[in-house]
Amino acid sequence: MSTLDARRTGSRLTFRQKLANFDYKASPYLYISPFFLMFAVLGLFPIIYTVNVSLYNWDLLKGQGDFVGLDNYVTTLTDPFFWNAFGNTISIFLLSAVPQLIIATVIAAVLDQAIRASTFWRMSILLPYIAAPVAVAVIFTQIFNQFGGPITGAMEALGLEPIRWGFDPFPSHVAIATMVNWRWTGYNALILLAAMQAIPRDIYESASLDGAGRARRFWSITIPMIRPTMIFVIITSTIGGLQIFTEPKLFDGQSNGGSNRQFQTIVLYLYEMAFPRRDFGRAAATAWILFLIIILVGLINYAISRTIASQDIKRNIRLPKRAAVNANGARR
């Protein structure tokens, strides 16, 4: 007698049947539980514990001190160095995310065409992503070295005033954004390419028959149809871009973001608070403020990217649901 029959007839279930019932209902949760258990231990607990730390005077070495409520948040938000770090982070983020997405989209569009040795090109653009970020940062730091680096050498040879990459804020942001772009453009291009490949070719054919040129097809078909993937790429870029640490840290290993904080990002500010300054409470408060900033900027970006490139076309063509790429994994 099956479980269902048993229920229908109202008879009592045997232990075996109960077990089978339980198995049917609980197994799926059991299968996905390892992730959630790991997340609870390695993700959720530290996040909540950080709230606890942020409410105390907490010396890195001496540990918990007095309860101070929201004082650490107030001190951080009124610290000019925090806002300096905030400005630097936004500046580096814009200098990296915007060109990165534009170039990645263009590269993806090119690779989406029928070109020779397409696998070779696709693999090639991913190569910078494989290189360890530390190695990339070390090499670029040499290239942008204002004292005898190749760029400075070339500018001197041309009789130009050398740029002080390590001293002036804006050039240093450009240098750091270049490292980020070098690493992430290919990766994003590949994800966008996957989305482009999922667009049914017959849509392009009908568009050509209707007389749409290459540019028109790109703007009116490709861009709107990769929108869900574009949103994914923008959100992950936002999270990664606002948490940038390795590149500015290694750009000047002696300091935490430049001798005068020219390229100190929020995470570097957090690091300075936590380690050299040993103020764990304020570091924890900074972590939470950063978390809220990321959510805020992420929401803004989501809102913006929903509106772009989708106005006129979405009424005419039904978007295929499968354009979204199942690409997850941690960035940076």
Added chain:
Amino acid sequence: MKFSRRTATVAAIAGTASLALVLTGCQTGGNEPSSDEPITLTITTFGTMGIDVNYEAYQEEHPNVTIEATNLENGGAARDDAYAKIAAGTGLSDVVAIEEGWLSTIREVSDAFVDLRDYGIEDNKSDWLDWKYAQGTDGDGRVFGAGLDIGPQGLCFRGDLFEAAGLPGDREGFAEAIGGEDATWESFFEFGQKYTAATGKAFYHNPSFFWNSFVNQQDEGYYKADGTTLNVKDNKALQGQLDLIVENANIGAGLPGWGVGDQAKADDFAVYTCPSWMLGVVSGYYDAGTTGTGWDFADVLPGGAANWGGAFLGVSESSEHKEAAADLALWLAAPAQQAAAFEAAGPFPSTIEGQELVGDSVNAFFNDAPVGEIFTNRAKGVVAQVKGPEDSVIQDNVFGPVLDQISQGEITDGAAAWDAAMVLFDQLVKQ
């Protein structure tokens, strides 16, 4: 029943004599590492300390010991590493090198390190200079760090470039030219102005080392002698030195303080402030074994003798082999090994016997300068200044950025430089 040093520590922590007896009964023999049990000892050092030349000899003497060494790029990296691991309560290597600049912070949490008195450091207390031994001792009298090197300072200089500029280029002549025993920072910069006027080249690479030296020369630095009262606001001596540095910014190369090997080879500057451990940094800019570069080393420091830096070895309380680790640390800090490290990389011994051992030492890279004799002279009468808990913050984050801006020509007025520093001071240091 033998009452071992190790068990004595356990007893002290437990706090009761009876418990101590029980523990002693359990531990004696059981936990003493037998001499042939193979163990691995980890050690973390930084920069060019030179003590690595001794590892092999120790392993030969102790065939059961394997030393796993990690050398971090500089003292700042070693500080962040040590702080993070002390905070985590785990992960410190068995033996940890501690830099003088952050020693005062470690002193506040010195129980992360074992009391070396339990391993016999007191028997050799008289080996060390008194003040060095005292620096490694905390308020309760626990000795948490065994003194390694001290940082008496002289001047590294390019004799060949000075001679080409028509200035005295031998080490006695150069020392005399900037005032010899009575050399002041003013007379030093005057010499530099002559050099730059004659050659059109920069005299020094970066002013921050002069600043460090000057601060260390004061009886009281960023803190009063009690180590807790700040001594920065309205400090006329510091203000005067900042003025002097601004006035002489024109003979600086505007380079970073560290990592300037290419510029050294290109003759972009001609002096380098050299505490003992800096010799290895300067010669490290060139390939190993290079000589005849023009670098020389003079027995002079403008403004009088001073100590800059120096390291200690601590044994972490979390070590699984405290006895063996302490043995290694104390051996590495013993006179003979300090002398070997000096010959290899330049850090000057903090033990009296170690200093005697290197008294005749010459350094081939620095034009065969009698570095042993010079540092012995430079160390005379030097007592390291009392540092306070925020010393490295004041150094790196208050005056560091201002000196950098002076160096880059962004600040050209002494009063403005001081005001900028005081703004940073108010923002960064709890008063």
